[in-house]
Structure formats: C-alpha cells, structure tokens
Amino acid sequence: MNELELTELVKRTLFDVAPDLEGEAIDPETPFRDQFEFDSMDFLNFIIGLHQATGEEIPEADYPQLASLKDCVSYLKAKNV
Amino acid sequence: MTGSRTLTYREAIREALREALQRDERVFLMGEDVGRYGGAYACSKGLLEEFGDERVRDTPLSESGFTGAGIGAALGGMRPIVEIMTVNFSLLALDQIVNTAATLRHMSGGQFSVPIVIRMATGAGRQLAAQHSHSLECWFAHVPGLRVVAPASVADARGMLWTALQDPDPVIMFEHATLYNEEGEVAAEGETSCDLDKAAIRRSGKDVSLITYSGSLGKTLDAAQRLAGDGIDCEVIDLRSLRPLDDATIMSSVTKTARAVIVDEGWRSGSLAGEISARIMEQAFYSLDAPVERVCSQEVPIPYPSHLEQAATPQVESIVAAVRKTLRT
Amino acid sequence: MIEFKMPSLGADMEQGTLVEWLKKPGDVIHKGDVLAVVETQKGAIEIEVFSDGVLRDCRASPGDHVPVGEVIAILDGDKTSVMPTVKPSFSPVPSHKPVSAERLPGKPKITPAARRLAQQLGLDISNIAADSSGVVGLRQVQASSPETSPAEAGRAGIDFKEMRKAIAAAMARSKREIPHYYVSSDIDVTALMDWLAQENASRSVADRLLYAVPLFRVLARTLVDTPELNGHYEQDTFSPAQTVNAGIAIAMRGGGLVAPSIRDVAGKSIDELRISLTDLVGRVRSGRLRSSELSNATVTFSNLGERTADTLMPIIYPPQVAIIGCGQIVSRPWVKDGEIHVRQIMSVTVAGDHRVSDGRSAARFLSRLEQRLTAPEGS
C-alpha cells in the first residue's frame, strides 16, 4: 500500500474505535493520547483494529512506535504492508 | 495499482482460465461447447488448440452427468472447472451440486472435500425470454457447504478464479451475461489472487447504502451518479461474495448512513435481498432511519419483448426512486 | 438506392470488424449472396444480402470496427419491405406496493434511530413534529434540540445532563450519610507487570491483556477474604454479598463517569474477565448499558490508569460499603532486601464505611493484596 492508503487505513481504524472522532481533524504529529481522550482500552482496540486490517502481529514492545498517526504510517510502511 | 491494463470481462475470464490451466496440471475445463466452439460466450476460444481435448473437454448436453463427473474428478484429486453454460441449465445439475458437492465433506465426517469451481452465466437483459433469463444465485447462496461468488468488475473476473481453485470446497462463480463486453482495469501480469470474503466499497458516501452484486452494479453506480447531482451521497457496496455474506462491511456502512437499498435481480420473495434486509434488521436496527428498501425483479417469468423485460428487472429509475423513498424526499 | 447496414448477428453483438469484401462495386448481387465477412467475438461470420441489385459503393474498409446498424454499402435495386423499428416507450412499473401495516392509526411513526437519539438527548418524542410523510426521523429529532450538535448527541448511551445530576446527587448523599475512612499503601507491582509482559508476548494482538484485568481479579479475590468491604448497607443493616460484583468506574469521552458492574469478578478466568471488561467499555461508549449493570454492584474499583495521578481518594457509591482506588503505576526507588532497586509502584487506597468496617479490615485487605501482587501465580 502507498502512504496515502496507509493513512486512510489508520484513520479508518481510529474512527472504528472512536466513532465520535470522525468529524475532527487529526494532527499527524502529536500522539493520539495528547490530542483527544484515548485511554489504554482505546489504544488496545486500535492496535487490534490495525492487526485485523493488516494481519501484522504487533508486539507490545512496538506500542511506542505507534503513538501518533505519522508513527503508525511509517511503522506499517517499514513492515511493507 | 502498479501498472494496469484494460481488458474486457471476457478476456479477463479467458486469461484466468489459461493461467489456471498453465499453473496447475490438475486443472481442466469441462462443459458444453467450451472446446471446438470456443465457449457459448467465447471465453474459452483458443484454449482447445493450446491445451488439447484432454484438458479442454466438450461435453454432451448432460448437465447432471458432467457436473457430477466433475465433482467425482475433484474427489479423485483433480481441480476441475465445470462450465454450466447458464444458471438456467444448472437446474438439471442442482441435485449433484446440492446433494453431493455441498454435502459430502460434512456428511463424510470431514473425510472428503470437493475442490471444484463451477462457473455459469446468469441474469436477464438480452431478450432471451423466461427459460434463458433466470437469476437464481440465491438458491446456491442458501446451501451450506458451498461458497458463492459473483465477480462484477473485470479485475474480479481476472482474479477470482485462481483463488477459488485453491479453495478445498466447492465454489460457484456467477458471471452476469451482460458483462462479457464490459471493459475494465486489470493489474499487470502476476497479481492474480484476491480476497473472496470481502465486499468492496465501489463508491463511498454518507447518506444511503446501496448494496448490490454482479450485473446490477453498473445500474446502481449510475443511480448513485444521478443522485449525486441532487446532493444525495450514496455508498455503493459490491457484495462480491454471496455466501458467506460480508456482514461487517454491510453493517458498518448502514450504521453510518442509517438507510439501505438492496438491488438484486432475483425475484423479491425468498431473494438474497430478503436475507440481507433481515440481517440489517437484526444487527443494525437501532441505526435505521427508514425501512430497508429492496429493488428486485417483478415476480413474473421474464418476458421476451424488450420493454417488458426492462419493466420486469431492476433499472436505474427504480433504484433512484427507492433511494428517495428512504430519504422521504 | 438501398443502404446495406452492419447486421445484428447475435443477442449481445454491438459491433463487428469488417474482414473482407467478397463483392466489388459494379458486381450484380442476388438475394442470399454473401457480401462480406465480419469478425465477431464468436469468429468470422459471412454476411448475406437480402435483395437483388448492383453493388455501387463500399462505405467500410477491412479492419474497420463498425457498430450494428451503420451503413457499410450502397446497392442499386428494389427496396426491401423492412420498415424502421418503432421502439416502445415504457414507464417503470411502480415497484412492489407494500401493504402498509399500520399498528395504531394516528400514532406518529418514529424510526428506531430517531427514537434512540431522542432518548439520548432526553427529549420527549411526542412533541417532535413529524416530516411531510408523517414520520419522525433523525433530522426531526436533531432539529428540535439545537444546543446539542448531532455528533456529540448521538454518542454516549447515557444522557449527559441527566447523568451529571445523578452523579451529583449520589456523591452528595454519600458524603452526607457515609462516615468515610481512608487507608492507603504503595504496593510493588513489578512482578505483576513482568508476568503481564510475558503473557502478552505469547498472545495474539486480539487477546492482549490490559494490566487492569489481572489487577481487578486479584482485588476481587482479596475481597473474598475481607467480606466486610463487599456488600450493601440499607436501613441500618449491612448485608455482605455472596459474590464480588465490582462496579468499574469508566470515564466517558467528553466528561462524565459511570460505574457499571461485572458480576462475580473473583469467579471469572483471566480471559472471561478480559472479554467482559472490553464489552463493558464498548457498551459504555455506545450507550447501550443494561439497567441491571448500573444497580447490582457490591463494591467499586476506580483505576486512574497511566499518566494520571498517584493516589485517589474515591467516594463510595451508596449503598455499597467500600471503594478501592488505584493510582498510576510509577517507577520509584524501592528498598528490597536491604538494597535500593527501581521498582514499579502503585498506590492503592481503600475508602470504607465506618458504620460497617474500620481501618484494620482495610489494612488487612491491603497486606493480603500486597502478598498476592508480589507473587502472582497468574491465577
């Protein structure tokens, strides 16, 4: 997938977890937790969503590399999803 | 997509058949006039000359016979592609498909599986009258033990066959008769497998979910286009798989739009549209802002004259009317 | 003069490619003669002419793609009697006329989505005007509550204004009636967190555990041994509960808190608890809680979670008699066997109802909790 498609996929997974966020703009740089209320349950559901969409088995150690939208896209790109 | 080519639906099917015959020597094509005649829809023209009459087998007009034989060959270790010229003639082979192909694995306690692909043309639209215009996908989608797919795009026509052949269970593939001349984009050589389980969002939108498959996709996209002019933003879902149905994609769309119109060329009563409507009621009831609408064929044997055949089958106008009904505008 | 057109040779033939002419201008033509060969998807097909005459002019040349009906040759001769086609016009047959099964004539027709939204907004459906077709839909409900934007209104299951009032009332009553005492201690949860990391490494993403799951399970099992912290106090009598039905305090986006309960937390396996917790949080977010979940809690756990605050002095939800507050987990210097180590520390506070228990029961609970947490057998 190219970067545009990856960004779209991450956003769609994010909105699945938090449908009410759909309207708001998402800053790619700042971590999700700092932009909007996103607790550990939301984050786990988000990771599960990414796993289902891409089939990637994301180890807990990698969680810090998925803190923001930009991080997620480059993480998935590195895994050539 | 990385580099793509334009093919007709018919060429895509022929390429898929050739690829399957080349890549797996267990694969063989069997059906009425698939060899010397080149296929009723010219999808297998040239294959007899290339692969010989052992692997491209013309059959007598014995649908039950050769379909059952295909099932037997699959049991015996082959990977047959049986072409039943149209769904209209599949009625003669229903017993073999339902009582043997679909049932054997479960009934034998998991000992046997039937890795067969049965392809057939389907649908009305060419004034061939009642006996040659049936749309009975829902009969097959009703039967546990079968996987049923309906490639509507040229890319799916190119990609689905190889994936279906890898499936250890019977796959029924419906090709709508009006699609063979359609042109479309196909990935460059090599990429041929595709996901048989997922529906595809052919047009995303937020106001109404249009759920359809196979030959009705074109008309549904036209309807969405016409409605866009009036500021109505339709989402168009191409089911691709009729069994199993991709509930997740359907429900996530309907919960977003709160309205659903199902376009299905089958007759209304006992149709696939009926099943999908029931599932929406069961899984997304609280999101519905209007009753689910169904645009199906009128309950009549499809007549020969063009104006009656048009009136009997789903058209762009009837889809647009149904969408407006859900919006109460 | 006769126009010879590209004939239709099949039900779905739209065009043909001229391969070769078999007659040349000037040739005499008889009815049934083959004029040319055309290539179609089915192969090359000979086209015959249906009238006698002389071929005057060929309008298409070999290789041309000619649509059906287009003129490809001109002949001199007697005209055949084929008249132009009259295409019938048709009006779409009205689609299936549904029998309108009106349940109660006169009662307004309200769509499920509208009914749900109205409930979320705390609006009385009966005074919302229907649209022109006599139906109350989403648009009508949204239109009649200007101050809540549709996005926010449609979200939490519980109506915000109502909920604020409910929390205020319960807290005020709790403060008024329940003589709270507080006992807290810092607990080394490193062993728990190590166990969790190792457990999650072997689990696929979808089955991963949050630390709250094993934590709540240990809290519940420890409460089984300190029954005076788990039950209801009504009409001046305390009735201890048979099982630990823990209310889980869950914050909602956009403010507000609710503590629906999970039944018999102590009896559940790790995975049963994981699934219940995920399901509960999901339903809080989508506003689909069951009334029973809001009333049958026998104790409440309030877990602040990461990057929040160290200690929490929670208020008991009446008629419960205790609430356990867990602060964030922080790395701290910690003396263990006479040496300083960096350990992960969580502050746990028990708020108890002095009418039912006292500091000693809370302290006993906390020391048993510490034992379990420092040697978690992953039970």
Place this chain on the structure above:
Amino acid sequence: MAAGTDTKVHLVREHALELLKQMILIRRFEEKCAELYSAEKIRGFLHLYIGEEANAVGVMQALEPDDAIVATYREHGHALARGLPPSEIMAEMYGKAAGSSRGRGGSMHIFDARHRFYGGNAIVGGGLPLAVGLALADKMQGRNRVTCCFFGEGAAAEGEFHESLNLAALWNLPVLFVCENNGYAMGTALNRSESNPDISQHASAYSITSEAVDGMNVIDVEAAARRAVKAIRAGKGPRFLENKTYRFRAHSMFDAELYRDKVEVEKWKKIGPVVRFTDWLLESGMIHESDIDIIEQEVARTIEVAVVFAEQAPWEPVEDLTRDVMTPPVHDKVAS
C-alpha cells in the same frame, strides 16, 4: 390435407403440391426471419429450420388435428406445418401482443392451444417428459390420440431422454418420438458427444420400435410417420423415428460455425429437401415450372402480409406485465 389414410403415400398431384408449398413456405419464412434479425426486428436467439423442412411437413401429414405436438426452440417449421397462422408466428417473433404467445415467448416459445401446439422449449430435452405426460392423460381418459414429440439428437445425451423413453415404453403410451438428427448439437458434432451415434438404437434399449429415415426426403418421412402412427393408434405403444437431416444455417444467428466446414454444408445443400423434391416432381411430369412460380408468389404474399401484420401489431402494455402469472381466482367472477 392427408391424402393417404394407411401407410402408403398416394402421391397424387394435389398432395405433392401441398407438400412442396409447405416446405417452400417454411424455407422463405426462415429466410425472412434471418433478414429481420439482421435489422434488429427479431431479437434474442433465432434458430432456423432451413434444410430440415421435410421432417415437420412429412410427419404432420400422419397426424390429426386433435393430436398434440411438443417441439423445441427450432420450431418455426413445425408451427407452420401444423397450421399455426404465419402472421401470429411472425408477430410472436417481433414480441407483439398479437403473437401466438402474446409476444411473451418469442422465437423459442410459440404456443397455440387451438392447434394443441405445446410449444417450443429452450431447454434441450425439456419437452420429452411433457409429451409422455400428455400421452398418459390421453390413455387414462380413454382418448385415442397421439402425442408427437420433436427433438434434436443433442437431447439423446440428457437424462430426461432416457427417463421419458422408459416411461413411455413401460406404460405403453401413445407417443411418437421424432429425433431430427442434424449432426450437430449446437457446436459439437454427434461423434464427439455420443459413444453410439446411431440414435435409433438408443430407443431399442427400451424395446421401442424405431426406424431410421432419410430426413431430406419428405415422402420417406411421411411414409415412416404413417407406419409409426398407425401402430400407435392400434395401441401398440410408443414409436421412435430417427430422421437423418442437416441444417444449412448456423445453430443460431451468432455462430461462426467453427465446428464444420463449408464443403460439407454445400454437399448437403445439393440434396436439400426442397430442391430434391422439386426436381423429382418436374422430372416425373407431375408438376410444371408454372406451378412452382404460383407457389412462390403465394408464399411471398403470405410472408409479406405476416410482416406487415407484425409491424403494425401493438406491444403489450406494461400494466399487463404480471397478468397470468397465476390463474385469476374463479370466485372473482362469481363475486363481482
């Protein structure tokens, strides 16, 4: 119309002209259909009977108006030979409401209750069980009638062929099975689809008396049909005719005929039913060139009238789309 009551054909001049006229009517009618299909007046599928005319015309001579006919999608010849009005057949090909099936069936589905013409059937072999049933009903109600079932040799590969022959023989039913063996089932030659291409032998498997007939010779066909029908009317059970014939045109309009070569087609055209019968009658002096001219003019007029009738006939209104899906409730009439 039948000039001979028992099995021999009394070839008097009047009967010869009648046979020739019917064959020429079919030939010209089919040629006109080909032209109308190219002009997109006739749509869908079109299967022409050119080259096989002798079979329908010959067999019909042995049947009574009260007998029943079950045919296939290549049925225009049978309908015309049976006496269905050419104008109604042409209107049906156009899809007009004045057609034999009110325009709903088209070329492959012509029905006419007045002539007990139980239609074309687009499913190969689909007509055989139907014919057996019609004969069963006649036998159970003590009516001495014959049901004649036409089909192509392709049907011999269908299960229904074997099941029907067995039932007809088992219950000794008054059925005349007429297999028009034109050598090709759509695009597959007989020797590539039948282990035993001798179709008449298939009937002997069910001990049904069968006869192979030269399907290009209308007199032979008529004689064989008379013999078979005489036995059936005498209660001796079903009979089977295998008429060896040939279709001069493609299977249907959209067929590049990759499966046979032009030389073979030309060879059969030389012994075609019309040209052979005409030459024989002229040589025997029974008819003269002028007789042929008269027939051609009459046939041309009949066809022209049929085309004008079809052109001007109205389309069925869309409002009637679902009429006659079910039989309207009888009490409807009583109540109103």
